[in-house]
Amino acid sequence: MKKFLALALTAVLLLSACLVGCGKKETGVDEIPDNMTSSDGKYEIAFVTDVGSLKDQSFNQGTWEGVKKYASDNSKSYKYYQPANGDKATDDDRFNAMKAAADAGAKIIVCAGYLQETALRRAAETFPEVKFVFIDGYQIGFKNVAPISFQEEQSGYLAGYAAVKEGYTKLGFSGGGGGENPACCRFGYGFVQGANDAAKAGGKTVEMNYSWLYGNSFSASSELQTMLNGWYTNGTEVVFACGGSMCQSAFAAAAANDGVVIGVDVDQSSQSDTVVTSAMKGLTESVVYALGKFYAGEFDALGDVSTVLGAANDAVGLPTATWSFKKFSVKDYDALLKSMKDGKVTVDNDYTKLAADLFANVKLNIVE
Template sequence: MKMYKKLLALLLSGSMVLGLAACGGTQGNTETPGGESTPPVSESQAPQETGGTAATDPDSIPDTMTSEDGKYQVAFVTDVGQLKDKSFNQGTFDGVKLYAAANGLSYKYYQPANSSEATDDDRYNAMKAAVEGGAEVVVCAGYLQEAALRQAAMDYPDVPFIFIDGYPLDDDPDPAVEGNILANVAGIAFQEEQAGYLAGYAAVKDGFTKLGFSGGGGGTNDACCRFGYGYVQGANDAAKELGITVDMNYSWEYGATFSASTELQTMISGWYANGTEIVFACGGSMFQSISAAASANDGYVIGVDVDQSAESDTVVTSAMKGLSDAVQWAVGHVYDGTFEEIGGTGTSLGVKDNAVELPTAAESWRFETFTVEEYEALYQQMLDGTLVVDNDFSKLETTEWSNLNLNKI
């Protein structure tokens, strides 16, 4: 089968399925993609060459630029952690740069003050600076942006905001009160449980029997929770097929800020020393601590969000989602005048949209016995609906896993 065409190419060809998805207990109309094609998207939705550069490598585009008029049209407000985290922030910013470069637009990133200790006021101030700096669209990364983004969207109703790993927002912060949906916020989420499943299944099929999961957000980030829950399901199912039982350490410790830390590295080093063979590093810059622990203990790592194989020889695979392509598609709706199609709603992207996957390039595929062909067959089962991965991560602790010993730390 044809595997992993770029999400953006799919969207431009019209085979993208737009769905409204419930995420993080949000309010308003929500659905999941139904698998039916929408009418073809007009050519005007594709990035147009208006004096820009049709770059395909985001690393070839500078992170900073100088606008002649001092205004920056496409703005990015980062999540916690580093801009160049080789993960969530960087993957999202790549989409901003690629769209801007292809369309001759100015762009700028804004990092909230106080780094990992950023407050809602810090995030709001970054969004305010972006709007006052001439932003025609503001891309905000991460669920922690919710409160600040709600206020910014109300204060600047004429500015479209794109909420990556987000959901529809209303004008009342009380989740028990149904407010008015903010039409200038487009929530873009992913079905991370599918990518997590692929990674967990592949790891066990490749011979790993002692696994780990180290997640960001302290267990309050729905995206990481879906990644982890899918990972457990995939590992359990693969073990069941093999007739074995596998062990898994599962923890949110030292990941609340998604940052690298000596405490996290020490904990993961202890896991490796006690027999853990591979750890899913699910949390931005946490990867640095986990890969360092793996290198020091002859262990292995599963990356997240983007292909992290180039960052360390310890990386066996990465549970990826199409951050860059989703950003380009959403920003495209602003500039072709169709933002109302996604504003005020949530879009959930998964295998049916070619938006989650494992990398299959030769330099990234480091499994020894699990083959690309086996992986493609598994992916096809998700695609045709014969394999459905549960996304209700509240079941993680109450489920009796048939072939997996889950050790929550």
């Protein structure tokens, strides 16, 4: 039976400090170097990346910044490891990255992305004395593995609702992982639900292109940019680009067509003037929290427990200080978020239900 850890007041205080309200990065994170040299040649805290680049301005980078933030603030050595073969990395490649980290003295290894599961099972058994944090993960039966996941459907909902309330009627969703990545699927499904509810409240119907094409590697590509160019040319006003460095293709297509983009995972407003808002989740903050529990000798509270964070923990939301909405107000957003926290607004997370005719107020075009 799954166990769910409500992080209660501690996490609420930690995550609410800056995530969804201020929309700004933790002070100084950009100035912390990605590479450091430890005095003894060992590195206590390790990070194993997901597919895509370390500095993807999204999932990997947001997770990595949590590692750097905690290590820098607490004088710990740290190092990142990227599995061999890049976007074509195998389970063996991922395990070898984890092994390299353990061999280099890692006491705790942060692993990003659900694709780490098979390698993580092997590593957790091979290195029982090492602790692992499984971001976007789930229980895999090892007490030395702490899975942390998010209610991305809530963040996606907020973005979809806000976009329609702002007046956009032609939307797009471009997701990574080929429709197999649970986090991206939840983001997308929530986005449609939010758009539908806002359209219903306004007595109108909106249109949405919805696609997983060209996103398997979570990378920018000419093919993806060409598809999104076509969307914008044919009337799409805003695209939710959900998948690591895929955002670069969306930014380019939007800039060429006077369109806008909704970013993902972290506040991406500094990456492009086309970003109208971002559907965020507390990657940096959750990593800092988990590392803090480890160094406080309290990792057992997280080990093999499914920690799921959402609006109730202030762990998902939109960055109000940096968005460029003109009609959808912060007051409106705060009221919507409060209703979500109070349980008055609920968002379904069973993305397998998604179908073109599921929502009355969204004309959904599933692009395959």
